[in-house]
Amino acid sequence: MATPYNMAFACLTCCKSFKREFDLAEECPMTLKCPECGGSAYNFGRHFKPPKKSNKKQWDKIRFLFEHGFRFQKIRVGSGHHDTVPYPETLEEAKEFVVTYKDYAIHSG
Numbered sequence: 629m630a631t632p633y634n635m636a637f638a639c640l641t642c643c644k645s646f647k648r649e650f651d652l653a654e655e656c657p658m659t660l661k662c663p664e665c666g667g668s669a670y671n672f673g674r675h676f677k678p679p680k681k682s683n684k685k686q687w688d689k690i691r692f693l694f695e696h697g698f699r700f701q702k703i704r705v706g707s708g709h710h711d712t713v714p715y716p717e718t719l720e721e722a723k724e725f726v727v728t729y730k731d732y733a734i735h736s737g
């Protein structure tokens with residue numbers, strides 16, 4: 629039996645996150661339809677902690693990171709290291725972060 633797991637999806641238009649359950653045999657889509665606006669809700673992985681809907685600054689940061697290819701994937705630096713790089717707390721930090729870790733960005737499409 630495959631164990632189901634939850635993936636977090638977020639709509640950057642609604643500033644809303646929701647979870648969907650998948651089992652391991654199932655391929656997880658990168659986007660789902662947002663239940664609020666019918667637009668795209670993006671896969672932010674298993675460890676995404678969404679800010680409050682009202683926290684516009686945090687959503688701005690998430691949108692910025694996303695546009696630069698960072699979807700809260702784990703970033704490990706160096707070889708043989710198990711330390712992951714923490715994601716930035718603020719939009720200002722995010723601006724440096726996307727430059728420093730540009731080699732780790734996801735390029736889609």
Ligand SMILES: [Zn+2]
Binds near residue numbers: 639642662663665668
């Ligand atoms: Zn939406």
